[in-house]
Amino acid sequence: GAVVSQHPSRVICKSGTSVKIECRSLDFQATTMFWYRQFPKQSLMLMATSNEGSKATYEQGVEKDKFLINHASLTLSTLTVASAHPEDSSFYICSAREQGLNQPQHFGDGTRLSIL
């Protein structure tokens, strides 16, 4: 089945550090990738949708200068949390959809980000 690889799985760093998270579709091409944030005991909150070769579309309330998304190829999207602060601590999950509107989204295993 379709596999999405997300790295790193856990990051602990000091406030002010920029953190990059990678999301790769391993055995399929993903024209569209999605980045979510999940708070404890809550559902997924869509942060942005990224399309290969174009600028990401951010959801309302998500700072595009804080959460930088790059989708350079059909198999790789990156999320960079710029100058992270403790309130950015969360579980971040990426997702990629196989080509075709009725295809399911496949998810990475998530990145637990802890800012001290």
Added chain:
Amino acid sequence: AQSVAQPEDQVNVAEGNPLTVKCTYSVSGNPYLFWYVQYPNRGLQFLLKYITGDNLVKGSYGFEAEFNKSQTSFHLKKPSALVSDSALYFCAVWSSGAGSYQLTFGKGTKLSVIP
């Protein structure tokens, strides 16, 4: 606008008993419905989907779901629960009438299977 409701925050069931996790949806066009499962500190795993065709959809790990258009429901079921089924379950919907490719997720239902 599209929305998904999972009315139960938690479902408890004894091992070996049948389980049901409820989901209702609201969309403006034809619904594309999905169920995902999330284990602790992991991403979501795809279980099954309904696009068109038979209302009863079979998926991974013995799960199935029944699409009911009149009740706008897509409940997840399994005839005999296992302890290993304990996890967080998310229902999701996408509709061609939404104008975007985004899935809308329910808030999740925690399933606990008691040995």
